Structure formats: C-alpha cells, structure tokens
Amino acid sequence: MANKRKINAQAKGHNGPIDFEVSIDNDQVTDLEIKQHSETPGIFNQVADKLRSDVLENQSFAIDAISGATVMSEAILESADQAVKKEGIQLPEKEKGQAREKEEVQADVVVIGGGEAGLVAAARLLMAGKKVALLEKNGYLGGATILNGSNVTATGSKTAEKVFGENAKKDSPQKLAEDVSNESLHTNDENLTQMMTENIGDAIDFISEFADLNYGKAQTQTPEHSIDRQIELPSSSSYELVKKLAEAFTKKGGQIFLDARVEHILQDKEGKVTGVVAEGRKRTLTVHENAIILSTGGYGANLDMRGKESQGLNYYGPQTSTGDAFQFLAPLELQTKNIGWYKVYPHGVEVEPGIAKLTTYASKKATDMGAIYVNKEGHRIVDESNVYAKLRNAVLEQTDKMAFLLMDQRTWEEFYHLLVLHDFTEEEIQHYFANDGKKSPIFVHGSLKEVAQKAGIDAEQLQKTLNSYEKFAAQGKDEEFDRDPQFLHNYEGDEFYVVEQKDRFATTLGGFVTGADLNLRTKNGERVSNIWGAGEVIGGANGHDSMPSMMNTWSISSGYVAANNALLQLK
Numbered sequence: 001m002a003n004k005r006k007i008n009a010q011a012k013g014h015n016g017p018i019d020f021e022v023s024i025d026n027d028q029v030t031d032l033e034i035k036q037h038s039e040t041p042g043i044f045n046q047v048a049d050k051l052r053s054d055v056l057e058n059q060s061f062a063i064d065a066i067s068g069a070t071v072m073s074e075a076i077l078e079s080a081d082q083a084v085k086k087e088g089i090q091l092p093e094k095e096k097g098q099a100r101e102k103e104e105v106q107a108d109v110v111v112i113g114g115g116e117a118g119l120v121a122a123a124r125l126l127m128a129g130k131k132v133a134l135l136e137k138n139g140y141l142g143g144a145t146i147l148n149g150s151n152v153t154a155t156g157s158k159t160a161e162k163v164f165g166e167n168a169k170k171d172s173p174q175k176l177a178e179d180v181s182n183e184s185l186h187t188n189d190e191n192l193t194q195m196m197t198e199n200i201g202d203a204i205d206f207i208s209e210f211a212d213l214n215y216g217k218a219q220t221q222t223p224e225h226s227i228d229r230q231i232e233l234p235s236s237s238s239y240e241l242v243k244k245l246a247e248a249f250t251k252k253g254g255q256i257f258l259d260a261r262v263e264h265i266l267q268d269k270e271g272k273v274t275g276v277v278a279e280g281r282k283r284t285l286t287v288h289e290n291a292i293i294l295s296t297g298g299y300g301a302n303l304d305m306r307g308k309e310s311q312g313l314n315y316y317g318p319q320t321s322t323g324d325a326f327q328f329l330a331p332l333e334l335q336t337k338n339i340g341w342y343k344v345y346p347h348g349v350e351v352e353p354g355i356a357k358l359t360t361y362a363s364k365k366a367t368d369m370g371a372i373y374v375n376k377e378g379h380r381i382v383d384e385s386n387v388y389a390k391l392r393n394a395v396l397e398q399t400d401k402m403a404f405l406l407m408d409q410r411t412w413e414e415f416y417h418l419l420v421l422h423d424f425t426e427e428e429i430q431h432y433f434a435n436d437g438k439k440s441p442i443f444v445h446g447s448l449k450e451v452a453q454k455a456g457i458d459a460e461q462l463q464k465t466l467n468s469y470e471k472f473a474a475q476g477k478d479e480e481f482d483r484d485p486q487f488l489h490n491y492e493g494d495e496f497y498v499v500e501q502k503d504r505f506a507t508t509l510g511g512f513v514t515g516a517d518l519n520l521r522t523k524n525g526e527r528v529s530n531i532w533g534a535g536e537v538i539g540g541a542n543g544h545d546s547m548p549s550m551m552n553t554w555s556i557s558s559g560y561v562a563a564n565n566a567l568l569q570l571k
C-alpha cells in the first residue's frame, strides 16, 4: 500500500536555522527539499543539491558529508535522520569499511581549482579540443569566487561596446593599467598588469559566448576607476558565473572531479611534473597530464602563512583558501612574493579569534546618520564619511588596531536592522551584548559613561569628544576633520551603543611569481615550462591594494591567458 509522507525537519546552520522537508514514499526517500535558510546561497545551493542527490541515490542519511561544508551537511543529515526515525521509518545504516577506490585518468591538461580562474582556463582549453580534467577539493565549485558580486572590468571587449556605447572607446588597456598602478601606489608588477589589461576584453567576450553570460553595467561605478568600465551579471553574483561556466563545460565534454584535493605531484627523473595525486573521502585520483593550470586561489585562511602585516586584521573569506599549492608544489622550490599583502577593508567585527564578519552596510548607514568613530583614548580618529581607504588606514593606526562606532538609539535601530539583513542573526547579536564588552566582538549599551567603561574607552575624554562634535554639528562645520556638513548630526537622547570596528580582509595579494607568460618560476629563476598559474594564487598584478573589480579581472584574464599559453606549447 502506498505510504506517502512529508516530514519537516530543522538543522542548525552557520547563520541560523535551515528548514527542510523529507518526502517518503513506501519507506523510500523521494525528495529532500530546503524550505528556508540564511546561508551564503552560492555554497549552500550546491551543497543542498549534492546532499539531495547523494541521499536519494544511497537511500540513507548515513552518508559522507560534503567536503568543504562538513558541519552544515552533517547537521542536515543528522536532523533528517532523527526526524525520519521519529516517524518510525528505518533507513539503511552506513556500510562500514568500504574499500577506497583508486582511479587513474589521462588528460592533456589538468586544471587544479574550480574557481573563476580555473573554470575560464578549462573552458578555453576544452574549446581548443583538449582533454581537460578539472580538480576541485571541495564538494562544490567556486572557492572565493562564489562569494563576490561578479563585478569585473570590460575594457576592450565587445561587451563594453554593448554596455557603454561610444564611451567604451574612451577606455583602453593602457588607461586601466595606469589606474591600477596609481591605486596601488606603483607597487604592481607592470608586466602582469599589462597582460591582464590587454586580455580582459577577449576573456570577457569568450566566457560570455561560451556560457551565455549576459553582462550589464555594474550598479556601482567606483571612483577608483577613472572611467565607467565596470560590468556585472544580472544576479550580481559570481555564483551565476560559476554555475553557467561549469554547466557549459560539462555539457561540451569537460570532466569535473569534485572532492579531489591535490596533495602530491609526480615527477620524472628530470624533475618535470607528469601527474598529480588528489585525495577525496572515498577515492584517490591520479591524473597523468602534459600541462597543469594552477588556480588554487588564496591563502587567507591559513594562519601559518599569514605574515606580520595581518596582525590585528581579521579574515572573512572562505575557510577553504588554505594555500595548498604552496605545500604540494614545495618539491619544485618555487619563488613567491608579497605573501604578507592583503586587500584590507574597514567595517569588521571579530566574531571568532582572527575571523571577521563585515558590517559595511550598517556602519555606512550609521556614519551617514552622523555616528562617529572613536579610539580607546576617547578621541575621534577620522572624517567618518571619507573614502573607505582613509577609514581603514585610520583604524590600523589605533591602539589594538581597533576603533568604536558610537551611536544613539535611533542610529542603533537602523544599524541593527541592516546587520540582521546582512549575515547576522538576532540571537548572535544578543549573545554579543551578553559578553558586556569583556571580549570581542564588543557590543555594549547604556549611558555614555557606561558604554565607555564596558568598552574600555576613556570615559572623560569621550564626553569631551562628544561635546565638541555636538558643537560642530550645531554650527554645521567640523573643525576637527572637516566632515561633509550633510553627515553632521547631533546625538539624540541619553542611551548609547558602542560597537567595535576592526579592519578585515578576504583576499591575499601575494603568491607565486610568474612572468607575463604565467609560467611559475623556481627560486633559481628558471621557468617551469609545463605549469601555468592563474588567479589569486599568483601575486603582483594588482600590487599592494587592488581596485574594486580587479581581482575578478585578474582571475578571468589570467585564466584565459594561461590556457592560451598552454595551447601554444601543446600544439
């Protein structure tokens, strides 16, 4: 007799509860559908899809978690298992001691890392008729790429002509290279920058056609660029880029291996790399190839690799950016550069030691409403409404590299609303208040004296600072920092809130050294002729401080060029 049931369950996610429904028909699981969640969509959607298909295939919740999202997937599997058992349904238990599979693959090129750099390179190689194997250590694609808003430059592309019309002709690779150089205070590697700016146009046109991407004008054209040239995808998310590139790649015959973490290289007698070995939960995969594209992303999540410059800075990028290539390529003794350089932003709170969540939307709103930034000594530190780089640098100069945002009740309410809208839960904020300023992140509430004492700010000086600021607001002239009068507002009432503000980073700007050919270089300066690097794993193109959109520009452009250069050699 048919026995159809839908069972509701809830798992604890990273950002809050995950509500889902398990459909059962005659003791068979027929669906696992997510109803509501507040996780990062790019990662979560892929994890949920993979879990669903694994559960349906195995007819069990006692299956392996998804690599790179273990906690989240185990939470879902466990809650599903409990909910189903409560209904009296018994699904098969995990088979113990399954043999590890060994798989050998022959390819023309292996691409290591399935972020944007790797996917672009893989697509280009496939279109030129090569047998390509793309290896990704996580159980989902996208790395850091999946977390960004898809904004990239369109200089020199047909896409730019379509989006910017006649104005596109006013832009040029040279002009873009000059902007990069100025923004990074000439710390960039000019050869790499030139390669990037000369090729981004062709790369954008190539991926647009390959994966049917429909770029439009980016909503924000940031002032660091001297001309409008920033484009983005309709969804404003690089998840769209990753998803469509991967779909087109597999449809056209490319092979993607998920859960395949490259851990070793195989070398011949001359030291030439002839293969890579990747480990997954159930399988050891060996790929023999003639060429390698290395696109493993950054190393921000690897505390051991972080240099002095990162002290006091908190990381908010993916936990999977662990710089693996710096370990598995160690036998080649490769050159690296600028390992201590990071793309640093203001507006972070330290939610775990060394780990940040960004408060940009909320902090910007608070300063637009007149809130001020003070330091431990109780002094204002900056024109709060200036560009982010000024804010960032001012915070770095303070005691403990920390500033505090001082808000009244009405500003706090807006701030709180935006925190909850962007990645914070109400529960989590309550928890921070319960710490009462005794540990990070500092969120405190009370009279001016109370907030100062709890947050460890000099209370007497804070009162003086507030008095002067109130005077500036009343007269419409900021005598201390010359803040734009439209952002000078008096504080209302006698309830105050203080929230810590620390600088944060997600992107590493250093990496392996290459020439414009993108071949890695050994410490002796020799070219590694069959390994090309692309994306964040290579340092230099954007120097010490990348402009908005330029990490995507670098990754897409270098992925495209790395593939073209490999093709020239493979012919």
Ligand SMILES: Cc1cc2nc3c(=O)[nH]c(=O)nc-3n(C[C@H](O)[C@H](O)[C@H](O)COP(=O)(O)OP(=O)(O)OC[C@H]3O[C@@H](n4cnc5c(N)ncnc54)[C@H](O)[C@@H]3O)c2cc1C
Pocket (backbone or CB within 6 Å): 112, 113, 114, 115, 116, 117, 118, 135, 136, 137, 138, 141, 142, 143, 144, 145, 146, 147, 148, 149, 150, 151, 260, 261, 262, 263, 295, 296, 297, 298, 316, 317, 318, 320, 321, 324, 325, 506, 507, 534, 535, 536, 537, 548, 549, 550, 551, 552, 553, 555
């Ligand atoms: C939150 C956030 C916002 C950002 N916003 C912007 C922005 O607005 N504009 C901009 O230009 N840039 C932005 N960036 C930076 C940009 O996203 C990255 O620099 C870029 O996506 C890097 O691409 P990639 O392909 O080099 O690396 P990734 O996208 O990180 O891909 C590398 C892949 O390699 C895999 N991998 C690593 N090691 C191994 C191994 N041993 N074996 C197999 N696979 C491995 C990783 O799991 C990952 O999937 C942002 C970054 C973050 C984190």
